Amino acid sequence: MSPVNADLRAGDPEVRPAFGRCVLSLSSGMVALDDQFAGKVLMVTINGDRPPVSPDDLVKALGIVHGIQISDLLVEVCPSPADFFVRFRTTFDYSHVFESSQRLFCDGALVSFDRWHPGWSLVPSELEFLTKLTFHGMPRCAWNSESMNELINDLGGELVSMFVPPDSWALTVMAWMKNPSTIPKVIGVEIPVQEPGLYYSSPPRPPRTTLGMYLYRVFVHVEEVVNPSIEVLLPLVPGSVDDVYYRSQRQTFPVLLGTMDGTGPTPSCGGGHCFFGRRGRAGCLDVLYLR
Numbered sequence: 070m071s072p073v074n075a076d077l078r079a080g081d082p083e084v085r086p087a088f089g090r091c092v093l094s095l096s097s098g099m100v101a102l103d104d105q106f107a108g109k110v111l112m113v114t115i116n117g118d119r120p121p122v123s124p125d126d127l128v129k130a131l132g133i134v135h136g137i138q139i140s141d142l143l144v145e146v147c148p149s150p151a152d153f154f155v156r157f158r159t160t161f162d163y164s165h166v167f168e169s170s171q172r173l174f175c176d177g178a179l180v181s182f183d184r185w186h187p188g189w190s191l192v193p194s195e196l197e198f199l200t201k202l203t204f205h206g207m208p209r210c211a212w213n214s215e216s217m218n219e220l221i222n223d224l225g226g227e228l229v230s231m232f233v234p235p236d237s238w239a240l241t242v243m244a245w246m247k248n249p250s251t252i253p254k255v256i257g258v259e260i261p262v263q264e265p266g267l268y269y270s271s272p273p274r275p276p277r278t279t280l281g282m283y284l285y286r287v288f289v290h291v292e293e294v295v296n297p298s299i300e301v302l303l304p305l306v307p308g309s310v311d312d313v314y315y316r317s318q319r320q321t322f323p324v325l326l327g328t329m330d331g332t333g334p335t336p337s338c339g340g341g342h343c344f345f346g347r348r349g350r351a352g353c354l355d356v357l358y359l360r
Contacts, residue, residue: 110185196245201293
């Protein structure tokens with residue numbers, strides 16, 4: 070399908086990929102919600118021939134068998150493999166209901182209860198590669214942990230730390246990555262155009278037809294990868310186990326700022342471009358460090 074036809078059918082299921090993957094960082098809000106759910110949420114499965122059972126049916130059954138008031142629980146239909154996500158006001162009701170798993174019936178169907186936890190029914194995954202990355206050409210407005218974590222997430226990883234940059238255009242980070250080999254050598258970073266009064270105008274502006282963006286061309290350099298696939302012979306290398314693994318599995322790659330990884334030196338642009346890196350600044354004005 071031509072790009073023009075694809076644009077005309079934007080969002081059509083026939084032009085969308087069947088599967089994708091993304092990384093979300095663990096936020097304080099996620100942790101707070103998990104803490105609220107711990108010890109108060111059960112996953113409910115209707116067994117047997119699985120007759121239609123509504124949330125109201127389950128609320129009534131729990132009220133009859135356990136005496137739980139409708140104001141003390143919330144029953145929601147949830148995705149497979151469970152049927153319902155049930156949250157209780159008290160840990161007493163939660164524990165009491167859990168003990169009736171495989172003994173409680175609802176409209177003639179046997180009901181199972183499982184204790185909820187953040188990884189319930191999910192397939193385990195991991196980010197295997199501790200990776201040192203340098204982004205050359207990132208706009209200064211994005212030099213903060215929130216923006217960089219979003220970018221690392223988009224690349225299939227999780228930000229660990231940020232380093233004080235060698236100059237005003239090269240930002241180095243450590244991150245856990247799913248697969249460093251899939252990291253593009255050059256990426257386009259888009260940031261919305263901030264229009265005066267856009268968020269504070271009164272009365273509100275009418276909807277716009279498009280959202281203006283600034284597009285930055287950013288070189289992505291993979292400087293180091295700690296590769297767990299490399300076998301380590303522990304008796305032959307002195308030091309702590311963690312240090313031995315780090316030093317033995319670390320691979321380093323040459324980086325030349327201003328060029329694409331693996332292409333080697335390019336003809337000099339002249340001017341100041343040959344001073345990219347640690348010699349890339351002079352003067353005594355305070356450096357704007359990371360936020």
